[in-house]
Amino acid sequence: MRCEEARQLFDAYLDGELSKSLATELAAHRVRCPACRRALALLEVSGQIIASDREPVTLDEDFSGRLLACVEAPERRWPLRVRRTLFYAGPLAAAAVIALAFLGVFDRGNGAQPHEVAGHKETREVPVYVPGEESTGDSGVNSPDETAAAEYALEQWMKQAQQNSEAKRQSVESLHKALDLTIGQWLDILEEAKDASASEEHFPGADTPLEVDGNETDPIDIPVDPVD
Amino acid sequence: MNENASGADRQQEAQLIARAREGDRVALRELVDLHKDRLFAFIWRMTRNHHDAEDICQEAFLKAFASLGTFSTKYRFSTWLFTIGYRVCLNGLRRKRNVTGELDVSALSLAGENGASQSLESEEAGQLKQKVWEAVDRLSIPQRAAVLLFYRHELSCQEIARVLEFPVATVKSHLHRGRGRLREMLESLNEEDLHQFRSLSG
Numbered sequence: 063m064r065c066e067e068a069r070q071l072f073d074a075y076l077d078g079e080l081s082k083s084l085a086t087e088l089a090a091h092r093v094r095c096p097a098c099r100r101a102l103a104l105l106e107v108s109g110q111i112i113a114s115d116r117e118p119v120t121l122d123e124d125f126s127g128r129l130l131a132c133v134e135a136p137e138r139r140w141p142l143r144v145r146r147t148l149f150y151a152g153p154l155a156a157a158a159v160i161a162l163a164f165l166g167v168f169d170r171g172n173g174a175q176p177h178e179v180a181g182h183k184e185t186r187e188v189p190v191y192v193p194g195e196e197s198t199g200d201s202g203v204n205s206p207d208e209t210a211a212a213e214y215a216l217e218q219w220m221k222q223a224q225q226n227s228e229a230k231r232q233s234v235e236s237l238h239k240a241l242d243l244t245i246g247q248w249l250d251i252l253e254e255a256k257d258a259s260a261s262e263e264h265f266p267g268a269d270t271p272l273e274v275d276g277n278e279t280d281p282i283d284i285p286v287d288p289v290d
Numbered sequence: 291m292n293e294n295a296s297g298a299d300r301q302q303e304a305q306l307i308a309r310a311r312e313g314d315r316v317a318l319r320e321l322v323d324l325h326k327d328r329l330f331a332f333i334w335r336m337t338r339n340h341h342d343a344e345d346i347c348q349e350a351f352l353k354a355f356a357s358l359g360t361f362s363t364k365y366r367f368s369t370w371l372f373t374i375g376y377r378v379c380l381n382g383l384r385r386k387r388n389v390t391g392e393l394d395v396s397a398l399s400l401a402g403e404n405g406a407s408q409s410l411e412s413e414e415a416g417q418l419k420q421k422v423w424e425a426v427d428r429l430s431i432p433q434r435a436a437v438l439l440f441y442r443h444e445l446s447c448q449e450i451a452r453v454l455e456f457p458v459a460t461v462k463s464h465l466h467r468g469r470g471r472l473r474e475m476l477e478s479l480n481e482e483d484l485h486q487f488r489s490l491s492g
């Protein structure tokens with residue numbers, strides 16, 4: 063067996079998918095070839111180290127307790143609180159929440175790009191809420207133009223929602239869905255709302271999947287294949 | 291994620307989920323306690339930030355609980371939870387990566403965290419470990435996820451495919467390319483280091 067052939071078998075060997083006869087061939091080559099022996103040793107040692115990772119990092123002791131408190135009292139965690147507000151108080155509360163989002167209240171200083179609202183979508187760098195992320199310099203304060211754009215989008219949407227009770231229902235539904243995702247994705251929804259407000263019958267986003275980078279869906283909607 | 295989970299384990303899990311769906315606090319707590327450490331270990335290695343990892347785990351559990359009604363006990367809860375966790379994690383990592391899809395490793399405090407912290411371990415083995423983990427940190431996100439899930443969490447390529455939502459062939463390609471990059475990055479090691487570690491780890 064030549065080195066080239068041996069190296070092509072490395073991954074199958076490490077995946078545990080090499081037939082016994084080929085494994086023997088590879089072992090024979092390994093015995094007499096220092097270069098392949100070394101390459102394989104590096105791969106094996108990496109796998110061993112990763113497999114035996116016992117880095118002493120652990121969750122805070124009260125993680126479970128805090129988590130269950132969130133389950134029982136969602137108002138302790140703002141996304142859930144907001145969701146409840148939406149659910150019970152309807153579209154006007156939703157509008158208020160969205161307005162707050164635009165004004166940067168929920169922006170943790172990670173540079174949500176309100177100018178997307180004004181229709182600039184050349185970057186798909188959707189502002190995503192990153193827990194605990196340090197400020198990157200962009201403040202959450204929007205320029206007057208950006209705020210005006212946000213207000214305009216909001217106003218259009220509210221007008222539309224008020225005109226049509228079906229639209230209202232769908233608005234709440236879609237916002238409810240949006241709140242499961244990220245602030246950045248709300249901004250997209252509102253942008254769509256603004257664009258479509260003149261012609262559409264209802265709040266866009268209610269019947270279209272929310273997308274990031276082309277094809278992202280909410281994780282909780284992801285079907286998981288059956289276990290073999 | 292237990293490859294060897296017995297039928298009895300699966301049945302027990304199904305009962306636990308059924309209780310959790312009813313809002314049984316004890317069952318919910320049990321689910322959290324059963325899965326939190328593994329999920330956290332994975333997410334922490336992906337984010338390398340304790341606070342972020344904890345928040346991501348919390349969000350993953352909350353999302354999972356909120357949609358327990360749609361979860362089918364034909365599947366492993368842990369695979370489903372990892373799938374959700376990876377999704378949440380990806381949202382966070384997207385904010386941090388540069389255009390090539392890499393983590394900004396310069397932002398990580400590598401020294402100390404991956405160092406030779408185990409007292410029984412030789413300095414050489416400690417250094418080797420550190421080099422390996424530094425190399426892992428430099429893998430692309432899907433490569434790192436595939437490598438961690440394969441080695442650390444002992445998932446099959448089929449299970450990894452479910453978590454990452456890639457076809458199995460794509461998972462293998464990430465795993466293989468990840469390995470190849472690890473090897474390249476470790477090429478600077480000398481024979482003695484390798485020999486040292488291999489004799490240590492038996």
Ligand SMILES: [Zn+2]
Pocket residue numbers: 064065066068091095096097098099
């Ligand atoms: Zn060779």
